[in-house]
Amino acid sequence: DTGVSQDPRHKITKRGQNVTFRCDPISEHNRLYWYRQTLGQGPEFLTYFQNEAQLEKSRLLSDRFSAERPKGSFSTLEIQRTEQGDSAMYLCASSFTEGAGDTQYFGPGTRLTVL
Amino acid sequence: AQSVTQLDSQVPVFEEAPVELRCNYSSSVSVYLFWYVQYPNQGLQLLLKYLSGSTLVESINGFEAEFNKSQTSFHLRKPSVHISDTAEYFCAVSGTSYGKLTFGQGTILTVHP
Numbered sequence: 001d002t003g004v005s006q007d008p009r010h011k012i013t014k015r016g017q018n019v020t021f022r023c024d025p026i027s028e029h030n031r032l033y034w035y036r037q038t039l040g041q042g043p044e045f046l047t048y049f050q051n052e053a054q055l056e057k058s059r060l061l062s063d064r065f066s067a068e069r070p071k072g073s074f075s076t077l078e079i080q081r082t083e084q085g086d087s088a089m090y091l092c093a094s095s096f097t098e099g100a101g102d103t104q105y106f107g108p109g110t111r112l113t114v115l
Numbered sequence: 116a117q118s119v120t121q122l123d124s125q126v127p128v129f130e131e132a133p134v135e136l137r138c139n140y141s142s143s144v145s146v147y148l149f150w151y152v153q154y155p156n157q158g159l160q161l162l163l164k165y166l167s168g169s170t171l172v173e174s175i176n177g178f179e180a181e182f183n184k185s186q187t188s189f190h191l192r193k194p195s196v197h198i199s200d201t202a203e204y205f206c207a208v209s210g211t212s213y214g215k216l217t218f219g220q221g222t223i224l225t226v227h228p
Contacts, residue, residue, distance in 0.1 A: 031214065035216075042121075042221050045215050045216065045217065048215055101166040101214065104214065106159040107158060
């Protein structure tokens, strides 16, 4: 068990560029979550996958954001036409279904800075 | 919908002193409650959680939290803190079948020698 990994750990981009982040969950974890954390705040839910199906998206996830989880393994989060307000830490978490209340294991995050 | 309020953004304390980090939640449905900890330069880790049963839950490193339904609280306590407990602590709730977490704003605990 190597834990949840995220790549890259840091990304600096210019406003208007597209960026893509990758998350590799713990193997055999069927649930995968994306959260966003800004300075001084707790993480905020963005979206959730059960296997390859994206079952919920937050209102925070504008049309510029898209997430995928092909084959129910790794996941990608893409942000198109980045804005300065997108600067944040993007966290990925995974869990194995135990019903509600399952423990989510978090990755180290990808810190995005939009100039 | 759920919401979480952590009443203290920063808590400074001396080593070996007791500490309480306060958390209140709001929900229209039954909830599960969590405390996560983030040590400097590390990712979020689960500290403890309440799902059902005994309202007092404990972690392996001496923290405990008590679920109080009438006061909608889940305060975190430790009778004697160590320097190594310095971290940011997040209270979170889940009220859905798939475990989406709603977090509080976080409390930075700083333990001074």
